Amino acid sequence: MHLPGFIRITRPANATISGATAILAYFIATGTLIPETFLLFSAVLLITAAGNTINDVYDAAIDAINRPDRPIPSGELSIGTAYRYALFLFLAGIVISIFTNPICLLIAVVNSILLVLYAKTLKGVPVAGNLAVAYLSGSIFLFGGALAGMGGLQIILPLTGITLFGTLAREILKDAEDIDGDAAGGARTLPMILGIQKSGKVALASASIAVGVSIIPFVWWGLPYLVGILVVDLFILKIVFDATRCTTPACIREILVTTHLKYAMYVALIVFTVASGMEIFIPID
CATH class of the missing domain: 1.20.120 (Four Helix Bundle (Hemerythrin (Met), subunit A))
Known part of the structure; x- marks a missing residue:
């Protein structure tokens, strides 16, 4: 089944796994699950989806050669549309984080900024790009645990x-x-x-x-x-x-x-x- 470009560009499987990981992190931190963990799932899913989308925006020229089937080079989405879509997803994830606690909100804001910086510049900087990926991977657990204070x-x-x-x-x-x-x-x-x-x-x-x-x-x-x-x-x-x-x-x-x-x-x-x-x-x- 061919998924629409607006969905494919977010790497839905990757974003969903990231959201589920945040819930797992809360369980590891507390040994329990509460309804509010759905907020964790939603915020992480949206911000991860935004990061994947903004990454495709800045990789559009490279993908035109290496991955012409992706939504931007294939013509399903324009660069401008994808950019605005990424900003919307970032904003939606941050807004949801407001209903968690200040620590989670801070992590959501910092990660959103870092994802944009990584896509734009850090990816090509030795060590800095590696550190950004490493932190972003670990911060999903940090985000989940932070819901428990x-x-x-x-x-x-x-x-x-x-x-x-x-x-x-x-x-x-x-x-x-x-x-x-x-x-x-x-x-x-x-x-x-x-x-x-x-x-x-x-x-x-x-x-x-x-x-x-x-x-x-x-x-x-x-x-x-x-x-x-x-x-x-x-x-x-x-x-x-x-x-x-x-x-x-x-x-x-x-x-x-x-x-x-x-x-x-x-x-x-x-x-x-x-x-x-x-x-x-x-x-x-």
């Missing part, structure tokens, strides 16, 4: 940290995989500046921070959580350490480090979800 933030911060630093490691390694194509396209990435092996070490440092942060919930979720997350942590460190031995993009691709890292982060999320659902944490005042 400072207590919810305290619980969800470790998962935010794992996602942020784990995503940063993965983004750096993805750039290492794509170094040949990026060079041909005129991009400038960290592996092009430092080399693949040194970039692998930066990724390992970032992954190590993610692993360190992941231990923190042991304080309130106890030994079962610690056992589960340590299995994931050891796997993450192993696969990223293996990448530090690579000196070519082909090597990075062959060991499937970015794919394995993505799945490891999914498993870490499952460990968090199970731990919160079992309510084995020690309440923190």
